[in-house]
Amino acid sequence: MISDGTLALDPLVVGVILAMTVVTVLTKVGGFWLLRRIEVSERLEAGLSVLPGAIVIAILGPELAAGGPAEWGAAGIVVLVMWRTENILLALCGGIGAVVLFRALG
Amino acid sequence: MTKLDGSDADRDHSESLETPSEGAVDDPQATAVEREPLTFDREDIRAGLLTCLPVAIGVGGYGIAFGMLARQAGLSVAEATLMSATVIAGAAQIVAMELWTDPLPVAAIVLTTLAINLRYSLMGAALGPWFERLSPRQSYGSLLVMADENWALTMRELKSGSGRGAFLLGSGIAIWCCWVGATIIGATAGGVIGDPARYGIDFVLAAVFIALAVELWDGRSTLVPWLVALVTAIVAATFVPGRWYILLGGLAAAAVEVIRYDQ
Numbered sequence: 001m002i003s004d005g006t007l008a009l010d011p012l013v014v015g016v017i018l019a020m021t022v023v024t025v026l027t028k029v030g031g032f033w034l035l036r037r038i039e040v041s042e043r044l045e046a047g048l049s050v051l052p053g054a055i056v057i058a059i060l061g062p063e064l065a066a067g068g069p070a071e072w073g074a075a076g077i078v079v080l081v082m083w084r085t086e087n088i089l090l091a092l093c094g095g096i097g098a099v100v101l102f103r104a105l106g
Numbered sequence: 107m108t109k110l111d112g113s114d115a116d117r118d119h120s121e122s123l124e125t126p127s128e129g130a131v132d133d134p135q136a137t138a139v140e141r142e143p144l145t146f147d148r149e150d151i152r153a154g155l156l157t158c159l160p161v162a163i164g165v166g167g168y169g170i171a172f173g174m175l176a177r178q179a180g181l182s183v184a185e186a187t188l189m190s191a192t193v194i195a196g197a198a199q200i201v202a203m204e205l206w207t208d209p210l211p212v213a214a215i216v217l218t219t220l221a222i223n224l225r226y227s228l229m230g231a232a233l234g235p236w237f238e239r240l241s242p243r244q245s246y247g248s249l250l251v252m253a254d255e256n257w258a259l260t261m262r263e264l265k266s267g268s269g270r271g272a273f274l275l276g277s278g279i280a281i282w283c284c285w286v287g288a289t290i291i292g293a294t295a296g297g298v299i300g301d302p303a304r305y306g307i308d309f310v311l312a313a314v315f316i317a318l319a320v321e322l323w324d325g326r327s328t329l330v331p332w333l334v335a336l337v338t339a340i341v342a343a344t345f346v347p348g349r350w351y352i353l354l355g356g357l358a359a360a361a362v363e364v365i366r367y368d369q
Contacts, residue, residue: 005297008182016212017185020202021192023220028249031227035234047364048228050331051356052254053322055225057332058339058355059197060315065340071309078313082320088164091320095313096306103306 070102144239146271154260154276161255162280166288168196171310172203173292179206183293190289194253194282198222200311214348221353229257233274236264240271251278253285254318330366331359 064075078095085091169190176186176199193199198219205215230237230249237245256277263273322328339355346354 005177006183006294009184009188010182012210012212013181013185014188016210016215017189017192019212019216020189020195020198020219023216024193024195024198024223024226025250027220027223027226028230028252029246031229031231032234032237032245032249034227035231036238043364043367045232046367047360048231050328050363051228051360052225053319053324053328054331054335054359055222055352055356056315056319056322057335057359058352060312060319061336061339061355062343062351063312063315065343067312071312074306074309075312075316078316079320082317086321088161088314088317089167091317092164092167092310092313095316096309099309099313100306 068106070099070106073102074099142267142269144236144269144271146240146244148272150270150272151276151279153270154256154263154273154278155280156276157263157273158256158259158277158280161259162277162284165196165253165255165281166284168200168310168314169285169288170292170295172196172200173289173294174296175200175203176206176289177293177296179203180208181206181293183290183297186293187286187290190286191282193219194251194285195219195223195226196253196285196314197311218348221350224353225356226252229254232261233257233264236271244271244275248272248275248278251275251282253278253281256281258321331363334362335359 064071067075074095077098078091081094082088082091172190173183173186176189177183181189181203189199189202201218201222202215205211205218230252233245233249237248240248252274256274259277260274263270335355335358338358339351342351342354
């Protein structure tokens with residue numbers, strides 16, 4: 001048994017990973033599978049199409065509300081860089097740099 | 107990348123004047139109409155892989171963050187890598203690391219994973235107009251490597267009328283390689299780094315979602331559903347246990363959009 005935390009595979013952990021895999025695979029193929037069997041109206045499609053963005057906002061809202069000025073400022077930097085450059089990597093670096101800087105200042 | 111723009115003339119409902127470069131991610135009207143021939147070949151895979159590569163490298167930054175968080179949560183490098191290789195769902199994996207305590211709250215982890223990933227079923231359904239013309243092996247196989255980023259790129263690609271059926275697979279392969287590789291790097295380094303807050307690593311998840319939101323912004327029509335999602339999520343986060351506020355916020359926005367559709 002290797003116990004240095006590099007190659008260890010705990011049976012329970014592997015079990016949880018497999019369970020996460022199963023539910024994730026079900027979500028990935030489930031919507032497509034279901035759609036081939038039921039008719040989806042344009043109205044419902046319009047509702048479904050806002051979901052990804054809305055879920056992103058639903059994750060962000062409480063997270064930013066729990067943060068402080070450093071996180072809000074850094075969030076603004078991410079928006080600005082992303083809006084101007086459309087480069088995720090650049091936006092991430094800008095945001096992380098900004099949060100480290102603002103926290104050090106604060 | 108050439109865009110064949112001939113096939114999307116009849117959009118009755120939308121007021122959006124979209125440019126090809128932005129906002130083409132979620133236009134429900136465009137999905138039902140196109141019937142261009144669909145291919146599924148090596149060239150599609152190549153196109154998807156190359157188009158997605160810059161984005162996949164960005165995802166890699168996220169994978170490094172996941173690897174570090176996983177090590178801090180007590181997973182081994184092998185376990186973190188196994189999770190990235192099989193689950194392939196960044197947000198859910200990072201949230202799982204927040205929930206990862208001893209003893210393992212197995213039900214909470216699995217249900218939260220389901221809740222966060224439920225969006226994939228909608229994203230998969232959105233690919234339906236094209237994917238139902240592929241063989242089950244091609245379509246279901248491609249869906250296994252679907253993530254937010256390559257889904258968005260694939261929707262844009264297919265809506266442009268290129269007919270590249272294997273674009274999702276190719277772009278997913280790029281994401282998978284970067285995601286798993288970055289997890290290994292992050293997990294290996296994560297054993298060394300002490301306090302993630304000091305390096306701003308704890309802000310990575312938020313930063314990724316902010317960047318995604320900027321990309322998903324589709325003009326003023328997005329404003330109302332997003333406000334609904336925001337308010338619902340903040341209220342639900344204080345009253346509902348766990349991470350269910352994420353799903354509630356999304357569903358509330360979708361419900362409002364369904365009601366608003368005629369107006």
